[in-house]
Amino acid sequence: xxxxxFDHNQGDTVKYSEAHTEPDDDPAPAVADPATGEVRxxxxxxxxxxxxxxxxxxxxxxxxxQLAQEALARRGHIVCHSTLPALAPPGTKGAxxxxxxxxxxxxxxxxxxxxxxxxxxxVPPPPTHxxxxxxxxx
Numbered sequence: 001x002x003x004x005x006f007d008h009n010q011g012d013t014v015k016y017s018e019a020h021t022e023p024d025d026d027p028a029p030a031v032a033d034p035a036t037g038e039v040r041x042x043x044x045x046x047x048x049x050x051x052x053x054x055x056x057x058x059x060x061x062x063x064x065x066q067l068a069q070e071a072l073a074r075r076g077h078i079v080c081h082s083t084l085p086a087l088a089p090p091g092t093k094g095a096x097x098x099x100x101x102x103x104x105x106x107x108x109x110x111x112x113x114x115x116x117x118x119x120x121x122x123v124p125p126p127p128t129h130x131x132x133x134x135x136x137x138x
Contacts (some may be wrong), residue, residue: 028079029094032110039114042098043122046082051099057081068104077101077108082126092126 032039048056050064071078078100083092096111105111114120 029083029085031077031079031094031096033093037114037117037119038121039110039119040093040095040121040123041101041111042080042083042095042125044125045098046080046125048082049097049099050078050081051097051103068100071100072104072107075109077110080125088126093123095123098125 031041045052050057050059050067067078078097079094080097081087083094085092096108101108101111111120
């Protein structure tokens with residue numbers, strides 16, 4: 001079943017790898033504001049984006065491909081891990097992963113529709129424990 005970007009994707013938070021896991025039962029945050037219709041996407045890759053070279057999130061071999069295929073199969077998206085409640089600063093709202101958007105933007109319903117109605121909002125990656133001082137102070 002396809003989900004709207006307004007949904008809280010219950011149960012869709014996935015384990016990234018055996019070395020770095022997220023609870024499977026924690027819901028991924030919504031990437032859209034139902035009151036305004038705005039869809040959030042990161043303006044840039046976060047510091048540990050799963051699409052950056054070097055496997056910074058220690059994904060198991062083939063895991064990135066699997067995550068992308070699963071998201072595309074449900075006509076959805078990948079929520080940036082740096083916006084997940086367990087990793088993000090308090091008050092951070094969910095946003096579509098910039099790496100996923102760059103790689104698959106034309107296949108993502110929310111990213112095709114939001115610009116047409118003026119509702120796409122690019123948000124900066126949230127500061128994280130692995131951010132540089134410049135990134136945290138930006």
